[in-house]
Amino acid sequence: MAQITLSGLAHSYFPYPRGEQDYALKTIDLTWEDGGAYALLGASGCGKTTLLNIISGLRRPSQGQVLFNGQDVTDAPTTARNIAQVFQFPVVYDTMTVRENLAFPLRNRGMDRGYIDARVQAVARMTGLEDRLSRKAQGLTADEKQKISLGRGMVREDVNAILFDEPLTVIDPQMKWELRTQLKALHREFGHTMIYVTHDQTEALTFADKVVLMHEGRVVQLGTPEELFARPAHTFVGYFIGSPGMNLFDASVDGSTAQVGRHRIPLDADYGAQAGRVQIGIRPEFVTLERDGDLPVTLQRVEDVGRHRIVRASLDGMALAAVVPEGVEIPADANSVTFDAGQIGVFVNDWRIAPRGRGAS
């Protein structure tokens, strides 16, 4: 297992990049602790797959270094890095049995028979494949095949990190739950360094201790799921995390009040006077519908998602979403909303700013 450090890493697909726009990955400095569970989250084209390929050794970065336990592996080939990878579509050796699949990486490394048998048994028990060991891999279901992929990684005791490239794409929702839970349990028990690439916020947040959110080749925030939700560092984080994402409004801020259009909205702290593009953001979970409240809105639509409802409304022509939990009535004559002042974030040129007298949060 290893601590993975990316130092001054940048990558361009052009041999002679002319400027920042030519870089698929802009400068990244990151350290992933040994034994951590990390997610690389972002939309397609944000650079997360490029980054994964650099870590696995499929691609050499244009600049910077990749360090495993402080050792430079930037030029080391995949085979020398001792990593394991689970792909989007299950990759198994069709003609082999499950047992042979699991034994394959050890056999290739010339381990002795007794050791291989013991490891395969242990891994099969961990991944719940014990009763499948003698079956051909070909006829198994997608989730079982993904377990084999995972097992082939875990069978090596010296594996530095296990990389996951959107591993649940072809899995049905019901099985997703089981696989995800198992993955997390395995991580807790055996403490491999795990890096999980996905565009799905639920998968990223539920899997990872720390999430790296990427946008246009840049890391916009590294934080716990809670931090990403409660204190997004960038408007993109606000939009991308949460379903629906954060409500954002152009505003001007003076001290502890924000002015949105003709409405004054109280803030819970003093932000001074801000220049540049100023926005305030509030998550739909902290918007309350009521009658004759602070901000008059027009209700447009209510979407019933079962455990809660999403109310779509318009505040002077600006779209606004509110989340109402199941069992809470939506007043029949609701015509306004109130924001929970403690949950409002202030963003200048897309980056979140801290109120006066407090450090960056």
Next chain:
Amino acid sequence: MIELQGVSKSITGRVHMQRTDLVLQDGTMNVLLGPTLAGKTTLMRLIAGLDVPTEGRVIDRGQDVTGVRVQDRKVAMVYQQFINYPSMTVFDNIASPLRILGWDRARIEAAVRKTAGMLRLEPLLDRKPLELSGGQQQRCALARALVKEARIVLLDEPLANLDYKLREELRIEIPRIFQESGAIFVYATTEPEEALLLGGNTATLWEGRITQFGPAPQVYRQPVDATTARVYSDPPMNFAAVRKQGSRLVFARGVQAMAGETHERLADGDYLAGFRANHLRMNAHSGVAVRLDCTIGISEITGSETFLHLDHAGDRWVALVHGVHHPAPGSAVPMWLDPAHVYLFEPGGRLAAPAPYAGMA
């Protein structure tokens, strides 16, 4: 209106669709919800006329169309893959079905503009599909399906290959487009949340059989059997064996709860209790909530909420609770359940009594 009368489909002795009766009204959104291989695609192909049923008839507006070729019906289909002509512009892509129909230029121009407007593709009409994002490509495919004003539009997991956030946007857009078009929409998905967001009717499928068909909130809140409840729950529905004795429900370890009003009418005996993850709470949220002592497995944080994986007397449950919680794995937690949210199923799976709280506004 299109009607399936006693339709079934077997291929080389394997039953893909059991005898099915289904009526789809004009101007409705109909979602087929079920896991992979439940028969969603088979059902769509039968409705479209791509497959001829082994038994039964397909009636379109009172006319028997069983065996009539798909080309001779007014049917449009959108697939999981974004299928566009790569060498044509978006405009020509959308216009292509109309050119096949031999419409004149002015009429095509008007129809394409109208559909493009509905799907917000106007600024992109001169681009080629490969220059577009995944979401835009799928919107282009959707426009091609809508432009010829088909009577039936079939969408087979159209959002499955899109990023989570794009999916969210199109999920909001599709019901709006559908309302404007007036066609019969049939939409296949594996995700309960998608079915709820799209609204309209839901047909839940399991092993080649429609288990229930009706308005989405009704199927969600009043499932006719345990299978339907399971298909329409994400996270999975929790189940526990209970014994009804008079006005009490007895859980494992003799824990007693007050039976809800719908439960009281039932004869005493053994039942299967089902309840959804969000109804299992960490506090005694109502006077009649019953305390169930569980052991914590892992917990997953989604930002504002936490999924707790629990073990209760050998039953594996999932709870979705508000806020961020980090209970130590293996520790005991008291969870609370209000019987108002409990469905009772007969041992064979049929619904015996719905949950007393219907949750319908």
Next chain:
Amino acid sequence: MQKTQNNRAWFMVLPVFLLVAFSAVLPLMTVVNYAFNDTFGENVFFWVGTDWFQDVLTDDRMWAALKRQLIFSAIILAIEVPLGIAIALCMPKRGIWASLCLVLLALPLLIPWNVVGTIWQLFARIDIGLLGYTLDQLGISYNLGQNATAAWITLIVMDVWHWTSLVILLSYAGLQAIPQAYYQAGRIDQASRWAVFRYIELPKLKGVLLIAVLLRFMDSFMIYTEPFVVTGGGPGSATTFLSIDLVKMALGQFDLGPAAAFSIMYFLVILLVSWAFYTIMVNLDREDVPK
């Protein structure tokens, strides 16, 4: 009111049906007719039952031809399939060189069979042929007309030259269809080049190889034009394969009855062997699927 399939479609295939009937079924029926009758010309036929079949089955010449034929097909398959796969593996995966290779490989396939025969016939001549002359000058005894081994080797080399491309093209297409992730997984698992071939490439090629083997078997089993042009079945009857023997019998000796019986059995053997091949390969596949 059960309306089933639209029956009009059947009328559309009627012309094709008639064409097939005239070009294939009727001649076949004529052959069947000849196989069970004897004639002294003028369309007078005598029913002879299975006599012709018995004649052919007890004919040593036919058995010798069949043995030669089987050996030839076996050698052809044993060379062309592994060689085809090996070359496909060595070909560049993309870029200008890949296109160039494909065009070059397709060339032999585009040459008509009798031309291939003629090319090799000339190529092998000791007086003016490049190959024959060179070998002769090197002191190697090489004469198609006299040396049976030389004749066999020439025919085999010619067939390999002509048809390996087909195996290569099929294998190449099969290899291109393997997702990159498999190779990546192989690297991560430290699989050797051989293991990658044995456990990733070969299983994924199974489908196209089945087709390649079937095509090459049927074609080589029916080979006629090239050996006829190059060796004429000689020296002696060293390269008289089934089809050449058949033509000799039918046109050379005008034994129409035995030749017709021979044709029918020939046809049945090819059908049987192809079916057996296909079933074995498909069943090999099925064992992997759970019950």
